Amino acid sequence: MTKQAEGTVISLIAGFYDVELDNGEIIRTRARGAFRQKKQKPAVGDHVEVKIDDKGIGYLVKILPRVNRIGRPAVANVSHVLLVISAVQPDFSLQLLDRFLTFFSWQKVAVTIYLSKSDLLPTEKLKTIQEELNYYREIGYQVFDNENDIQKIPSQIKKGQIWTLAGQSGAGKSTLLNKLKKDANQETGEISMSLNRGKHTTRAVKLFKLGDGFLADTPGFSSIDLTPIKINELCNYFVEFKRASVKCKFRGCQHLQEPGCEVKKLLEEGKIAQSRYDDYLAMRTEISEGRIPEYLK
Structure with a gap:
């Protein structure tokens, strides 16, 4: 008899997905071929639905809605x-x-x-x-x-x-x-190895x-690329700039040479760090030129 359960993908090893079920059990699964047809690929951290057949073999059948990837x-x-x-x-x-x-x-x-x-x-x-x-x-x-x-x-x-x-x-x-x-x-956890008993x-x-x-x-966050960010939105990702911008004279102020800029005012008063503003300008250049700085290569 097939049973269905939900869980979280905790690792991906040689095409197998280890899933920790909501009850704490960890099982090793394969993804259904339908994912390839839909051009979907499960990722570690995905909340998923799995089916387990009467032989204890697990299949990953659905990726539940993601917050991010x-x-x-x-x-x-x-x-x-x-x-x-x-x-x-x-x-x-x-x-x-x-x-x-x-x-x-x-x-x-x-x-x-x-x-x-x-x-x-x-x-x-x-x-x-x-x-x-x-x-x-x-x-x-x-x-x-x-x-x-x-x-x-x-x-x-x-x-x-x-x-x-x-x-x-x-x-x-x-x-x-x-x-x-x-x-x-x-x-490694107690993993059901019905599909694959080899060591990885x-x-x-x-x-x-x-x-x-x-x-x-994960090795995936040792370096990052900022060039996909839209240049006119960059200032919104500096938290203190975003807070200050509600007092800027112009909506959409980029905090460059615009009159009545609250960010520039706070910078002059020493309430915004000069290093943060300098890095903001450097990131604008990086995004506009579409290239990662030499010191990061």
Whole structure:
């Protein structure tokens, strides 16, 4: 007798989809051929319907509506990003921080910033970075900047949420994952292997149970492309610019040379960081020229 259930795709391995059912059971499934005909491809994070036949073999039959689908390889239904920014090795970069924040603001995904490797910096240098990060707290971002903060993360992942790690290569995402989920490198779960009993050591994306939801381990967010953003909408993805713009004289103000610009006024008063405005101008150039900056290649 065939039974039907719903669950979340937690990993994709060699054409098989591991799905955690709502009852906590994990099964290995194949996608029906109808997905190819519809040019659909299930992604890790998708909420799906599966059918399980009387032999225990599972088939993924339907992708439920997505909130979003971000990255390459993709994660679906991302509700929050844990952005890992390195204090050193690689050096702390406000440019990179602003790129990531702008990208995820465009994707309408909330971000928590985590400063990694802070213990490797002398006190004075760390203090300078922490002062810079205080600006991001002031404009509404949650910022964790020490080892003790790590313990707060699991409790913030609510039921059904999918958080994902992001940050430049070498920032310490894997180290953080292993601190949050000590069995992350070994965890495979109790998976029904009716379709495939072979071992697979390569995985592109995987969801780990954390808190009341999931944390995605993915290589897809180490670098990002801002060029698809419409240049006249870019200012909306700088959260403090968007708030200030309601007082701009002209609707659709781009905060360049327009008279009565509230963003430029706050910039002159030191209430908007010069580094944020400079990065905004640099991103406008990047988008208008349709190319990623040399320092990111």
